[in-house]
Amino acid sequence: MSGDNVNHASNSKGISLPMTRVKMIMKSSPDVSSINQEALLITTKATELFVQYLALSSFNNGSGKDNKTLLYSDLANTVEGTETFQFLTDILPKKIFARDYLKLIEENPIEEADN
Amino acid sequence: MVTALHGTWYKYYWAQTTNSTRRKKVETIHHAMQPQVHYHILYISMQHYQYLMLTINYPCFPHNACDVDDGEESLNDHDDGGMKENFREQDIYLPIANVARIMKNGIPQTGKIAKDAKECVQECVSEFISFITSEASERCHQEKRKTINGEDILFAMSTLGFDMYVEPLKLYLQKFREAMKGEKGIPGVSVGEGLGEELTDDSFTNQLPAGIITADGQQQNVMVYTTSYQQIPGVQQIQFS
Numbered sequence: 163m164s165g166d167n168v169n170h171a172s173n174s175k176g177i178s179l180p181m182t183r184v185k186m187i188m189k190s191s192p193d194v195s196s197i198n199q200e201a202l203l204i205t206t207k208a209t210e211l212f213v214q215y216l217a218l219s220s221f222n223n224g225s226g227k228d229n230k231t232l233l234y235s236d237l238a239n240t241v242e243g244t245e246t247f248q249f250l251t252d253i254l255p256k257k258i259f260a261r262d263y264l265k266l267i268e269e270n271p272i273e274e275a276d277n
Numbered sequence: 278m279v280t281a282l283h284g285t286w287y288k289y290y291w292a293q294t295t296n297s298t299r300r301k302k303v304e305t306i307h308h309a310m311q312p313q314v315h316y317h318i319l320y321i322s323m324q325h326y327q328y329l330m331l332t333i334n335y336p337c338f339p340h341n342a343c344d345v346d347d348g349e350e351s352l353n354d355h356d357d358g359g360m361k362e363n364f365r366e367q368d369i370y371l372p373i374a375n376v377a378r379i380m381k382n383g384i385p386q387t388g389k390i391a392k393d394a395k396e397c398v399q400e401c402v403s404e405f406i407s408f409i410t411s412e413a414s415e416r417c418h419q420e421k422r423k424t425i426n427g428e429d430i431l432f433a434m435s436t437l438g439f440d441m442y443v444e445p446l447k448l449y450l451q452k453f454r455e456a457m458k459g460e461k462g463i464p465g466v467s468v469g470e471g472l473g474e475e476l477t478d479d480s481f482t483n484q485l486p487a488g489i490i491t492a493d494g495q496q497q498n499v500m501v502y503t504t505s506y507q508q509i510p511g512v513q514q515i516q517f518s
Contacts, residue, residue: 176449179375187369187403188410194416197410198425204446205409205452209433210498213376214383218490220394221384231389231432232380237397246438249408253400255441 165252219244370399409433 183205188197218234223243224236234254241247241254357489377395384390410425412433417425427450431443 166475167505178379179371183369184406185370187371187406188373190369190406191410191414194410194425198424200450201413201425201430203499204427204450205406207449208409208430208439208442208446209371209402210407211445212439213379213402216401217390219381221335221388230385230387231386231391232394233391234393234397237394237401243503249437249463250404253404260339271499 175209177203177206179206179209184209216240216247370403387511408437409439412437450472 180258181202185197185202188194188202216237218269220236220240222230224233240252242249323438375393376399377390380390380395380398381388409430412430413425416432417423417429431446434440434442434446
């Protein structure tokens with residue numbers, strides 16, 4: 163009897179994310195007391211749109227065009243270059259090879275910050 | 278490039294979770310790395326906070342002499358950074374299979390997705406949800422309301438640069454309301470169902486039992502997913518039995 167379950171993938175509501183989990187994440191924000199059903203629904207749907215948007219932007223932006231694979235670096239580059247995604251910068255920082263970084267600090271001795 | 282060496286740094290280690298190896302933030306350091314500590318450098322971010330993500334090669338890394346200053350732009354300050362820090366430790370994510378499926382639907386059919394890309398988007402999703410929710414929550418508080426409603430969410434989206442979603446979401450909401458009207462009186466649309474599937478590997482069960490509509494045939498204008506009984510105009514057509 164779970165045919166129209168809002169939590170199932172691609173159901174009649176057109177949602178493929180578990181709303182209960184979305185709700186958990188929403189509630190983990192400080193000062194959130196309650197969330198109405200429409201808010202939950204809209205947030206879940208918006209999350210789907212967000213994922214698609216992020217994936218597609220990154221795919222088009224990066225090396226995906228050539229080897230057809232969406233890589234972490236594509237995501238990181240997109241986040242850096244898109245204002246809307248700035249809130250993701252500390253989740254998706256760009257990578258640097260260790261050897262390049264070490265060379266960098268060799269060439270630029272680090273100054274001690276003031277205590 | 279050089280500025281990356283200064284500013285706020287983060288030290289992370291790689292932790293094994295049930296599904297994957299995920300980085301966990303350990304501490305904020307303000308100085309350069311200590312030469313005698315072994316770091317494996319993975320990332321550096323050239324954004325305004327120069328984040329350096331490091332891994333420690335061995336499980337118990339030494340607590341070195343990097344004092345955590347209360348520098349100007351420390352994310353240990355009592356600002357959003359502090360909240361993010363607390364949130365990350367909870368690590369609540371949407372299931373990766375769902376996230377990956379949606380990503381796949383967004384890109385051309387022949388495209389593939391690297392595993393670490395999927396995991397990162399999974400984290401981005403949680404960040405996105407929190408981002409929208411805090412903004413919506415703030416508006417809600419400003420207007421002295423306790424329950425975040427659809428309008429708050431839409432407003433938050435608009436404020437935070439996702440205004441291109443507002444119209445499609447309004448449309449979606451409208452269709453949903455109409456569909457609910459059509460299903461009035463038809464049992465089976467219980468939001469309590471399926472909870473079991475979502476909670477298998479979670480321990481965050483404490484919040485859920487309250488506010489779930491019981492399948493006792495009562496048709497009430499009850500707010501779903503809240504712990505208090507409220508009647509909010511505009512939602513009264515949506516009924517679950």
